[in-house]
Amino acid sequence: MQTFPRNPDRLEAPVQLTDDTGTAWQLRKRRIDLRAVRRLMKDRAATVILGESGGTRPRLVADSERPLLWAAVRDGYRGPGGSPSASRYLAHEFRAGTDRRMLYVEEHC
Template structure:
C-alpha cells in the first residue's frame, strides 16, 4: 500500500491512496466524526487501515484486531466527537466508488 510523505491530515486535497492491487481510493472526508469511525470499524464491508508512524506507514487492520483497536481509538480520538484534544488517533474516509469505503486511522505517538 502507498505510503504518504507526511500524515494525510497535513496533505492537501485531492488526496488519493493506492492499494496493493492498484486501486485508487479518493479522499472523501477528513477528520471523520468518532461516531462514523465506530460505524466504519464495525462494518465488515469497510476496510480499515492503520497509518502508523504519524500516519505515514499504512497497514491493513485484520478483522479480529478491530475490537482491540476500537478500544484504543474511542479513548484517544482527537477528531470531532473525541474526548481529547491531544489524542493519539485521527481518521479519514476514502472511497473507491459509492459502495467501497476505507477508513484510514492516523496513529501518533
C-alpha cells in the same frame, strides 16, 4: 501499499491512496466524527487501514484486530466526538467508486 510523505490530514487535495491490489482510494472526508469511526470499524464491508508512524505508513487491519483498535481509538480520539485532551488517533474516510469505503486511522505517538 503506498506510503505518504505526511499524514493524510496535512496533504493538499486531492489525496489518493493506492492499495496492494491497485485500487485507488480517494480521500472523501477528513477528521470524521467518532460515531462514523465506530460505524466504519464495525462494518465488515469497509476496509480499515492503520496509518502508523504519524499516519504515513499505512497497513491493512485484520478483522480480528478491529475490536482492539476500536477500544484504543475510542479512548484516544482527538477528532470530533473525541476527548479534547486525547492526541493519539485521528480518522478519515476514503472511497473507491461509489460503494467501497475505507476507514483510515492515523496513529500518532
